[in-house]
Amino acid sequence: MRVAVVGLGAWGSMTAWRLAAAGADVVGFEAHAIGHDRGSSHGATRLYRRLCVEHAGLVPLAERSAALWRDLEERAGERLLTVTGGVSVGPADSVLVRDSLAVATAAGVSHEVLDATRVRERWPMLRVADDAVGVVDPAAGILAAEPSVLAAAAAARAAGATLREGTRVDARDAAEGVLHVAGRRERFDQVVIAAGAWTGELVPGLGVTPTRTLVTWFAPRRGHEQELSAQRLGVVVAAVGDAWMWGHGALPGGLVKLGPADDPAFVPIRPDDLVGSVDARDGALVSRLAAAALPGVDSTPAHVRPCMYGRTADHQFVVGRVGPRLLVAGGCNGHGFKHAAAIGEHLAELALGEVPTVPMPFADPRRVASVVDA
Ligand SMILES: Cc1cc2nc3c(=O)[nH]c(=O)nc-3n(C[C@H](O)[C@H](O)[C@H](O)COP(=O)(O)OP(=O)(O)OC[C@H]3O[C@@H](n4cnc5c(N)ncnc54)[C@H](O)[C@@H]3O)c2cc1C
Structure with a gap:
């Protein structure tokens, strides 16, 4: 299955890794260089909390992320999560x-x-x-932020993903599985838009400010x-x-x-x-x-x-399917880094038609009715 991932910050790079690890034919697109400082994922560190005050449903997501982060650490050969x-x-x-x-x-x-x-x-x-x-x-x-993004991108590439940096895509036909890249139409079985603060521009109606x-x-x-x-x-x-x-x-x-x-x-x-x-x-x-x-x-x-x-208005993520070929991941509300690995796995599982390891009903885009075409 050919899957595009638009945006390779923490959420998108982890998604590309989990998709490639599951055997998908992955093409990732990043407008800037992976690890750049113009989005949400840059800087040295992010907090990891298992006790997620924002929603009880985030606790299993944080636990699953920690397990995936240990896997990523082994691949990267460096410590990325320091428990304090x-x-x-x-x-x-x-x-x-x-x-x-x-x-x-x-x-x-x-x-x-x-x-x-x-x-x-x-x-x-x-x-x-x-x-x-x-x-x-x-x-x-404490999570090492930029090193985690770079490690996930490297793991995705090692598993066969093609990651195209400096490549801004036009996602106006993403619902049909089509991305416009440098004036050309590229067709995919599934498209995942994980464009951070840009997600609302690429998928209007999601309520992501x-x-x-x-x-x-x-x-x-x-x-x-x-x-x-x-x-x-x-x-x-x-x-x-x-x-x-x-x-x-x-x-x-x-x-x-x-x-x-x-x-x-x-x-x-x-x-x-x-x-x-x-x-x-x-x-x-x-x-x-x-x-x-x-x-x-x-x-x-x-x-x-x-x-x-x-x-987002309810302070919860918007992560999930919005159409037969289109998935989104946005609205991190400033607490999404720690969940990036499990969100990447969740999106990979949805894209591949599998049952998610950690369900996230509270983040389902179907609560934002105007956008859903599933
Ligand atoms: C100040 C601050 C502190 C935070 N602290 C914490 C914390 O302590 N703990 C925690 O868990 N979380 C924290 N967070 C949240 C966390 O950093 C984010 O949830 C996480 O980094 C996920 O970001 P992202 O991948 O969604 O977005 P981004 O990292 O912004 O990635 C989106 C990417 O999409 C790319 N893109 C956009 N449009 C296109 C296009 N058309 N074509 C190609 N590429 C495109 C962008 O260039 C960008 O690289 C914090 C956030 C901030 C800002």
Whole structure:
């Protein structure tokens, strides 16, 4: 079966790998170079959390991804997922704590619940209120982002895929299995569009809004380097007032990565307009959150970089079939990297007419009725 994959960021490169590994004749198209910095997948790291507060159905997806990542590590000969453990912490009645506990219970995930005293013992670098509760995710960790994309693309090529970089396709006839490439029509049995923030442009009606976001890095203050290392701090999600801050400790030679779940600086954008520059407002919110929750960091960001992702109204992914020949994967809402390997497998299985290893009914595009032709 001849399958096209449009977009070779984290989701598309993993899809190409799983398709090629399953024996499909795969052609991948990437508008830029694989691993480029104008989409969603660039930078050094992404958080891995098994306890996915966003939806209980994501837990088995994260678990399956971790297993596939170990396979990819063996092929690549490098460590891509470093397990550190992590904690989601906030007031007992916060949405973060309530939903984390609900997801842990619904998905049957091993976890620990700590009161404020025990959170302070384990994470003395965190400033938490007396009524705080910590929900510990022992499987949380840090993914090497760009190396994972490059490793998946290399694994896809090793399994026989043809990946064409610097090749922007016109997908207007993708529903018929046709892509327009450099003025020529190319025909496929199945087309997978995994174009990140561009997905909504390529498949109108999906409800995916391209959104500019930021990656922000912070330096530990002198004397706080050890406590803010990746192994000591691990992965943290903290409810601070109405906002959430997520992040991880510094890997050797690196910085502490922190970001807000939402920010007034995260605005809709035309994906091709993402530019590398930042202004004074960028990073202002996360600076305040860092100062409140993690006093050991210098709250002036050491490094701020623009990035973007596709958002959906219900904050869930749009992954699945939209027509007899067409599959889509978009709307990562800023938490899709950790699921990339299992999403790639899921799309490969759907394209090949197989039953998915991990079902994702909550991400089914059929909930966005205007686009579906299946
Ligand atoms: C700031 C930030 C922080 C994040 N943190 C986390 C985190 O901690 N944990 C986590 O799990 N997730 C996180 N995410 C989300 C995660 O990075 C993404 O879900 C993941 O990288 C998947 O991206 P993608 O493959 O969908 O999109 P992309 O990486 O953007 O890939 C889409 C590709 O499609 C290509 N393309 C577009 N149009 C065409 C066309 N017509 N022809 C050919 N190619 C085309 C683009 O060039 C691009 O390379 C974060 C995202 C951001 C932005």
